[in-house]
Amino acid sequence: MKNLLEKLKAFFSAKKVDSAEGSQNSQPKSTDTEGEKQPGRLKRLFLNIKAYAKRKPSTFIAIIVGIVFVLLLVTYEALHLTSTPEFCGMCHVETETGAGAEYHTWKKNIHAAADVGCIDCHGKPGFFGYMRAKMGGMYDLYSEIVHSKENKMAILTEGATNKEYAAKLVPNDWCLICHSDDANKEIRDNTFMSFFGVKMRKVDAVKNPEFRELNGLRDIFNDEMPNISFSHDNHVNTLGLSCMECHMGVAHGGEFQNKTKMEDCFACHDAEREKNPDMIAPANDDCSACHTTVVAMQEGTLLLEEGEEPTPPSIMADQGIYGAGNCSTCHIGAFDLPTAATCGPTCHSEGMDYGFMYDDIRAQFDAVKAPLDKLNMQLYEVLGKMTKEQRAKFNEFKNYYEILANDNSKGIHNDTIYVKAAEKAMAIGNELASSLGIPVAAPEEGQE
Numbered sequence: 001m002k003n004l005l006e007k008l009k010a011f012f013s014a015k016k017v018d019s020a021e022g023s024q025n026s027q028p029k030s031t032d033t034e035g036e037k038q039p040g041r042l043k044r045l046f047l048n049i050k051a052y053a054k055r056k057p058s059t060f061i062a063i064i065v066g067i068v069f070v071l072l073l074v075t076y077e078a079l080h081l082t083s084t085p086e087f088c089g090m091c092h093v094e095t096e097t098g099a100g101a102e103y104h105t106w107k108k109n110i111h112a113a114a115d116v117g118c119i120d121c122h123g124k125p126g127f128f129g130y131m132r133a134k135m136g137g138m139y140d141l142y143s144e145i146v147h148s149k150e151n152k153m154a155i156l157t158e159g160a161t162n163k164e165y166a167a168k169l170v171p172n173d174w175c176l177i178c179h180s181d182d183a184n185k186e187i188r189d190n191t192f193m194s195f196f197g198v199k200m201r202k203v204d205a206v207k208n209p210e211f212r213e214l215n216g217l218r219d220i221f222n223d224e225m226p227n228i229s230f231s232h233d234n235h236v237n238t239l240g241l242s243c244m245e246c247h248m249g250v251a252h253g254g255e256f257q258n259k260t261k262m263e264d265c266f267a268c269h270d271a272e273r274e275k276n277p278d279m280i281a282p283a284n285d286d287c288s289a290c291h292t293t294v295v296a297m298q299e300g301t302l303l304l305e306e307g308e309e310p311t312p313p314s315i316m317a318d319q320g321i322y323g324a325g326n327c328s329t330c331h332i333g334a335f336d337l338p339t340a341a342t343c344g345p346t347c348h349s350e351g352m353d354y355g356f357m358y359d360d361i362r363a364q365f366d367a368v369k370a371p372l373d374k375l376n377m378q379l380y381e382v383l384g385k386m387t388k389e390q391r392a393k394f395n396e397f398k399n400y401y402e403i404l405a406n407d408n409s410k411g412i413h414n415d416t417i418y419v420k421a422a423e424k425a426m427a428i429g430n431e432l433a434s435s436l437g438i439p440v441a442a443p444e445e446g447q448e
């Protein structure tokens with residue numbers, strides 16, 4: 001270090017002497033062919049470098065390559081650093097839900113748990129999409145400094161509430177690259193994805209079906225949906241809907257899994273039916289047309305293994321008038337959940353406190369599910385450490401756990417199946433947990 005300083009000092013003082021000499025002594029040097037004034041500092045530096053390059057060409061090239069490499073590394077690191085969710089979180093700071101709370105809601109979301117970051121969704125797939133997203137980031141920075149907080153919140157509120165605006169913010173393809181095989185191939189074939197595979201973010205390296213299968217995801221155009229009978233192909237490819245028509249808030253809704261909302265389906269179907277009475281969407285009170293998993297649960301056909309007889313249907317669900325398809329006996333309307341007050345007087349004989357029993361049953365099934373909720377989150381936390389085999393086990397666990405998470409009847413639709421799914425999930429989850437060194441889950445108190 002000291003050496004370097006001295007060298008630098010010598011370098012500059014030599015220059016001063018040089019130029020002082022130059023002005024006193026007007027005699028041309030032998031190298032100055034035209035005999036004009038001495039070259040400037042920069043030019044001299046350049047000449048020095050040139051001379052050095054001639055003397056030691058290979059060292060010179062090595063130095064240049066080194067400098068370029070360091071510059072690239074700095075740029076690469078800077079790009080990376082400004083792409084982390086934590087960086088985005090510096091300005092998107094609110095801690096509830098809605099405008100400004102994007103980091104907070106993302107952090108709670110299944111995408112964060114599966115290591116999908118902000119710019120995996122907020123940027124077109126491919127290298128140039130990434131660079132454009134970075135440019136957009138520069139505008140964010142400018143806006144943060146120059147514009148008012150009200151202006152920022154107004155823009156963010158628009159993004160959080162307006163479906164058309166949101167669909168422009170995150171167009172279908174940006175989701176489909178991960179959630180479909182065909183779209184993934186098409187996008188990859190028509191996009192410059194990366195320089196020599198240099199990884200700037202997750203999405204540019206996503207290749208399906210591998211990515212999808214590793215993460216236990218369905219191909220939305222070709223696989224059945226887990227809970228609701230639904231065709232993405234019809235709605236997205238034929239009708240041309242954006243994902244935001246039904247998945248608004250998928251990452252920022254505030255829940256771990258932000259589900260679709262029945263009122264979105266009804267609102268559009270009602271409006272479409274007005275225009276075209278022959279359209280084929282199920283009537284709003286045809287519950288079983290959409291809720292096929294609840295039906296299978298009530299009929300006892302869910303989770304049947306080869307050669308197994310259907311599990312006895314739920315006593316309540318199979319009381320003739322309560323049979324599958326007759327959801328409205330308990331669910332007076334699509335949006336009315338049964339309560340202790342509606343079950344008691346409408347169905348069960350007077351004089352008995354079924355209200356108490358109802359709450360009791362629900363508490364019991366909550367106790368069955370609670371340790372699995374915890375186990376699920378614990379397993380997500382160590383997702384990065386899992387081997388491919390462990391990931392496959394985790395996906396198997398999720399398939400059973402998903403049944404409990406989707407059927408929010410807390411066992412009332414069919415307690416036998418509910419318990420079967422819970423036991424399977426618990427067995428697989430605990431086996432996986434112990435292979436990962438996580439304490440295994442135990443049923444909570446209150447379970448019978």
Ligand code: HEC
Pocket residue numbers: 082083084085087088089090091092118119122137139140141143144151152155156159169
């Ligand atoms: C320096 C503060 C700051 C940082 C860091 C920041 N943002 Fe923003 N962001 C803003 C402001 C201010 C706005 C609103 C004005 C605008 O559109 O730029 C905004 C708006 C947005 C919008 C909505 C744009 C629109 O047109 O509606 C998205 C999406 C977004 N930011 C994502 C991100 C992501 C992803 C990151 C991290 C890579 C990030 N932001 C980092 C300040 C910031």
Ligand code: HEC
Pocket residue numbers: 085088089092098099100101102103104106107111112116117118119120121122155156157158159160161166167169170247248249250251252253
């Ligand atoms: C799974 C994809 C996905 C991820 C990951 C994601 N977002 Fe979003 N983001 C969306 C979608 C879709 C919207 C459109 C509105 C909505 O659904 O809430 C959106 C909207 C926004 C908006 C506009 C205002 C608002 O609140 O809706 C901002 C700002 C934003 N995201 C920032 C971020 C930041 C910062 C991160 C990471 C900490 C992030 N997003 C991670 C998909 C994602």
Ligand code: HEC
Pocket residue numbers: 110111114116120121170174175176177178179202203206215216217243247250257398
């Ligand atoms: C980089 C890839 C990637 C992108 C981009 C992406 N997702 Fe996801 N998505 C995932 C992964 C991984 C999961 C979590 C799977 C798991 O752990 O079960 C997921 C989960 C989901 C789920 C929940 C599935 C479930 O089991 O409940 C929905 C719905 C979803 N994504 C929709 C979207 C939408 C809509 C967009 C665009 C706004 C989007 N995703 C963008 C990879 C992605």
Ligand code: HEC
Pocket residue numbers: 172175176179216217218220225226227228229230232235236241242243244245246247259260406
């Ligand atoms: C018209 C409504 C609608 C539109 C539009 C829509 N979806 Fe869905 N999506 C659904 C429904 C309904 C489900 C099933 C929910 C269930 O079974 O619980 C679903 C489920 C999903 C899942 C979960 C699959 C799984 O493995 O659990 C993903 C991922 C998904 N959609 C992605 C998308 C993407 C990406 C788009 C845009 C290209 C999109 N969806 C457009 C209604 C829609």
Ligand code: HEC
Pocket residue numbers: 228229230231234235239241245246260261262264265266268269272278279280281282289290
């Ligand atoms: C923005 C409009 C729109 C939304 C939102 C919408 N649908 Fe539809 N849906 C339609 C139209 C239009 C048809 C009729 C298609 C035809 O006649 O070919 C339809 C048909 C259907 C059908 C019967 C044909 C098929 O594709 O299997 C089902 C089932 C269905 N919708 C389920 C849903 C569910 C579940 C949701 C909510 C998660 C939903 N739809 C949301 C417009 C919509």
Ligand code: HEC
Pocket residue numbers: 227228259260261262265266282283284285286287288289290291327328331333334335336337406
């Ligand atoms: C067009 C398809 C469709 C029809 C018809 C339908 N549902 Fe739904 N329902 C959905 C979707 C989609 C969801 C939300 C996604 C989920 O729960 O996975 C939902 C959610 C629900 C919920 C959860 C609470 C809520 O408000 O989101 C209940 C309860 C429910 N439906 C009951 C019914 C009953 C009872 C009927 C018949 C009277 C019915 N549904 C008819 C598609 C439908």
Ligand code: HEC
Pocket residue numbers: 287288291294295298316317322323324325326327328329330331337338339362407408409410412413
């Ligand atoms: C024997 C009475 C009964 C019948 C019949 C019944 N349900 Fe339920 N359902 C319930 C109860 C009780 C709950 C839980 C309500 C609660 O926890 O507050 C529930 C919850 C649900 C939920 C979850 C609500 C949520 O908060 O997410 C859906 C969806 C649902 N039922 C759909 C259906 C459908 C579709 C049918 C017909 C195929 C049906 N149910 C038939 C009693 C019934």
